[in-house]
Structures are given as structure tokens and as C-alpha cells.
Amino acid sequence: MSGKAFFVGAHEFRFNAPKTSEGAWTVMIVHIDHSKTPPSHNRFTGDTVYTVESEALSYAEELAHELARHIE
Structure with a gap:
């Protein structure tokens, strides 16, 4: 799965949902x-x-957007 990204000033936030070894997905x-x-x-x-x-x-x-709000 390809991730997405956005910037808040000099801060870049990349997020994706990699597949786990058990065949499910998690948050990164x-x-x-x-x-x-x-x-x-x-x-x-x-x-x-x-x-x-x-x-x-x-x-x-x-x-990711919640983390960005704490930086703004």
C-alpha cells in the first residue's frame, strides 16, 4: 500500500497502513x-x-492530522 503525506510548515507527516505478517493492517x-x-x-x-x-x-x-495540530 502506498502512503500519503502532507506538510505543516517544516514538518512532514507520512502515513500508511502496512500489512502485518498475520494478514491484517496496522497504522504507521x-x-x-x-x-x-x-x-x-x-x-x-x-x-x-x-x-x-x-x-x-x-x-x-x-x-497524523491530530499530531500536526499539536505542532501548529
């Missing part, structure tokens, strides 16, 4: 702070697994 978010040299990377992965890929991706997007 990567926050990259481009204002730092080199850019800092923080990765967040969800504990919950989803049986529907679109649900996992939708929740990943929701969480």
Missing part, C-alpha cells in the same frame, strides 16, 4: 522535522490491527 505514521539538520524522524506504529485496509489508512490519516 512518520513525522519528519525538516527544520533540523539532519532532519529528525519519529515513527509511530499502532497496536491495533484492522481487517479492512481502508479503515487502517483512514485512522492513520486521522492520527
Whole structure:
């Protein structure tokens, strides 16, 4: 599954829903702070697994936007 990304200033948020070894999907978010040299990377992965890929991706997007609101 290909992920999506958006920027808030110098902060990039990438999110996707990778498939687990059990055949379900989970949430993954990567926050990259481009204002730092080199850019800092923080990765967040969800504990919950989803049986529907679109649900996992939708929740990943929701969480990524929530993280971005705390940075604005």
C-alpha cells in the first residue's frame, strides 16, 4: 500500500497502513522535522490491527492530522 503525506510548515507527516505478517493492517505514521539538520524522524506504529485496509489508512490519516495540530 502506498502512503500519503502532507506538510505543516517544516514538518512532514507520512502515513500508511502496512500489512502485518498475520494478514491484517496496522497504522504507521512518520513525522519528519525538516527544520533540523539532519532532519529528525519519529515513527509511530499502532497496536491495533484492522481487517479492512481502508479503515487502517483512514485512522492513520486521522492520527497524523491530530499530531500536526499539536505542532501548529
